[in-house]
Amino acid sequence: MEVAKLTDITRVYKIGQVETRALNGVSLSINSGEFTSLVGPSGSGKTTLLQLIGCLDRPSTGKVVIDGKDATNLNRNQRADLRKSTIGFVFQFFALIPTLTAYENVEMPLLLNGKTPSERKQRVLELLDAVGMPDRANNRPDQLSGGQQQRVAVARALATDPKLILADEPTANLDTENGEQVMEIMKRLNKETGTTFVFATHDPRVIKYASRVVTLQDGLIVKDTQG
């Protein structure tokens, strides 16, 4: 089953009089349970593609369908609703809210989804356990290492049990050991829960975990390999 389907996508950025074509007619289907890497050199369009799949941005032309819903022309709030229920994000920088504890960071998407306190508590503890951080619930991000922060970010991305998790360079700021750990966790969760993962990366450590590698160059998909 398709979790995301993009058809003939272009994305043109205008800065002053200068137009930059980040994507130049991309079509891509992501199936449920995939562990897909989008790879390519800097400027190839992988982050842009990830943002369009994640409904963080809208295409200049083309069509985006997420979990069977046409997301192409949704307004800001509708896209926020779609993200809230269907998509989780892991960013390159350890994008935790610095004033919240690990527990509260993971709890935030559940709050936005209107879960009850008992549902939230059960889910947060379960997820912190799943990423190997049960004893760090009350620590703030500045009390955690980069690897630990990224694991909390993974837990947060999984909080609402989304169909799709998008990760932009999730290991870029991690050392080898922590990078491996984070990838192991995501791979395990992918297997255990069937959650679909899509990465934008050029880290070979990430690529080796991927079940599918989509290669971009100059805003076009030039290779699509099922591993």
Add this chain to the structure above:
Amino acid sequence: MINYFKLAYRNLGRHRRRSVLSGLALAMGTALLMFIAAFFQGEMRSSMETTLRLNTGHLQVQDSDYDPDKLSVAWEYLIENPEQAAAQIEALDQVQAATPRLMASGIISIGDESTGVQIMGIVPESEANDPYRNGIVSGSFITADDREGIVIGLPLADALGLKVGDSLNLLVNTADGNVDEQQFIVRGIFTTGTTAYDKGVVFLPLAKAQAFSGAANHASLIFILLKDREQADAVKAAIQGSGYKVETWAEMNQLLVFVNDFSNAYLTVINLIVLGVTATVIVNTLLMSVFERMREIGVLSSIGMKGRQVVALFLAEASMLGLFGISLGALAGWALSAYFGKVGIYFGDLGMSSDMLLNDRIYTILTLESAINLIVTAFIITLLASLYPARLASRMEPVEALRGAQ
């Protein structure tokens, strides 16, 4: 539900010094405005009370041709047999006191020094003269049958080096257009607390003043104090008669009434200016916060936070800043107003005209109404000011917010 105030509290705590300084700016603005409001209120009330108590009373009956600026004692401008009319007026329920007064212009001379004064012939025992009787600082008040005694103000006594028991020479313009001159003995020295008034008026018993100025059996006016000054129009209607004019305090003090009525408008303008300035501090603080937290805003909207929730987050921060700053300011403003309401602020003789008398010391008066008005206005302005940064944050596309932070 998201606890916005918990988030706001923690966010403000990130830059504690900046948050405290912004709150203090708001506190200073609020305290200052509260003090100004209390000062205005005190000034206006003092001015109104002093002017009515000393100068005009609540009502005056005068001959229809009488001009208070000329102080003429020519009979055609005066009221004949005023005691009878005053007694009738005083019998009215709403009237506290009604007493005849004769006003004449004179010159006091001591040796080579002389100074112009207003001679006021009064019925000493009238309640209307309490401000002078109670203000005696040396000697005693005059009695009705005193033929040589005079009561003078403290600043005049100081200026001329006079003390109780001293003699002075008083010259008066008489009813027939001539001048007369006589020696008087200072019986008492008074102060009303209003130098501008005290330095220019001397008191004689009415009978003596009438005899001295040739205005026998006449008075310039009947000075009336009411139990409630709002009754002035009703009492005026009751005592209106032919040949005389009756003027209310509002008619006699048009400038004062005008200034009083517009003091609220002045205050509003001052409030808006000061709160406008403090609002820019709040805007600045929240804008800095928005730009510093762009990535966070991007992350929050990535995980599904909507624009109105982002607005709520920033409004919660502004509310907490406002609550802290305005409470602190209101407390400081109240304390300042209470202190100066007790000890007063000394201004001395401001040289104001007798149209608008002012006590030398102004006591601040903070009314609950003006305090609440100010607190509510400050809070609303704080929230309005925070709308701009809040909306700016809420309108950021997540992708722009994430990119902008990198």
